[in-house]
Amino acid sequence: MTAAVFEPRSRGALREGSPARSRAKPYANPYLSGFALGIVLLATFVIMGRGLGASGAFASAAAAVSASAAPEAARASDYFARYLSPEGSPTVDWLVIELIGVTIGGFASAFFAGRLRHAVERGPRISDAARLRLAFVGGSVMGVGAVLARGCTSGQALTGGALLSVGSWLFMGAAFAAGYAVAPLVRRAWT
Amino acid sequence: MSVAPGYQRYLGAAALVLGTLAIVAGSPRLGNARVDIAGLAQIVEREEDHVTALELADWIRGKRPNLRVVDVRDSSAFEAYHIPRAERIALRDLASTPFGKAETIVLYSDGGAHSAQGWVFLRAAGHERVYFLRGGLSEWLDDVMNPAISSSTSESSRANSARIAEISRYFGGVPRSEEQGEQAPQAVPLSDAERHNSQPRAEHGHAASRKAIARLRGRGC
């Protein structure tokens, strides 16, 4: 079973028979993209005096949900309290707006590149349902890790990395090490 | 490579050059780090480091633009009485409070010593228009809230006395004649206008953006 998930560069190769594929542009050069991302990050530092983030927005959203569903629990949680007003109501968080922007930007880029597609990204040896379950589980595990580490690849690795924060570099090293350690166990999902 | 390697080589070379230069460039200027002791000593000698209570009263009453009156005492002392328009910022938070460049900051404490220390912190942090009330709240109470009015009848003296009395009454103070002993400084009940004025600027402007900045910090990533 050739798992042609990692196919050699072949423009115009159709996969899964979707006609949209032939319009899809190839991805941009990673170094150029990284440079562009670095400029965006730098602009954030210069304009806002802070960096980028993603998991913080999830924390905000979680705080807001618990504030409306279980207000006492929300007030009792020191973690959620940080994202709520003193009275316990949700506040508009910079990160939430930023993450909404990320979603819009991602959509726009995919739209113009012909990469919008209803699909489940997975290897050929796993079913859609199983892949979706793994995605959810992986997401929850990341949620736990991000709370402990006070951030994720955007907030800690990118932002803290550029600012040379020791904790952020520790996080980065640990995350990549764990990723490489766990990956063989889920190889079936991709190949 | 999908794009001409030239791009990548250029980026890599630029990074290497900038990184190598960084070794010899020395530390970037840190807003916080410099204490020019000689310079500060000169300012102290020229007596440009402090204001008198009357000067401060003039500034407050004259609605001097961009004035920040900062009380560095603890909150219970602040609640009991504070100079109108004053806001409370603890000494340890002073250096990290984002004052604007154009703001005139006047610090005060009970006797003046803590506010003098705060003055050093803020000047070290690079703020230039910083002063402190050298006699502290005691000087305010003595000279503004309960000032001794000279009973001399000379022109200039009477004009001066009238001015001081007027300032004092503006703040709800009680002038006394020189013969009278000091009256116990009253816990002055602030009029509604005074109470409104003595709140830190709310809603729009600096207090709001300070709150916003404080909220943005510590929110995690």
Added chain:
Amino acid sequence: MSAPFFELEAFGEGTSLVVAMLIGIAFGWVLERSGMGSARKLAGQFYLRDLTVFKVMFTAIVTAMLGMFWLGWLGFVDISRIYVPETFILPQLAGGLIFGAGFAIAGLCPGTSCVSAATGRADGVAVVLGMFAGVLTMGALLGSLGGFYSSTPRGVLTLPDFLGASYGVVVFGVVLVALVGFRAAEAAERRFGGRVDR
């Protein structure tokens, strides 16, 4: 020093949210352009097939790091006003390990999961929901923020302070590590297979 603009009160909270939106859009655009919205591509890094993630991330880190150093040196930015995340050694190590494991399982990280979901990928949506569930659970469990979560705090601790080296030397070191890493990444990709390009 003219920057950071928001810290020096050049504009207020409302404008800062507009800035957030614009920055987010740029962030998401670049992520998608480089393929970071594709779980297959991201997962490829863990099999040394496709190290785009490493290249993008480290190029970004080096760019922003050099930018900060030199803008600070020029006196344009007051770098002491930049919010640097605080260091908590054990929680961040543990959190990193846990996060990395989840990353390998999910194939997406929080930011890229939003990009992936935005482009129609159902697995992106699943990761987003999972993240939300994970954070919500942790928040509920962290009734009081003591214990492990707040252990080993070191405040703002940067590599120059920690290593006892100057800021410039550390910057140089990171650039070197990145450049060497890029060479290694290219070699690994050539050795272990083609990149994921769609």
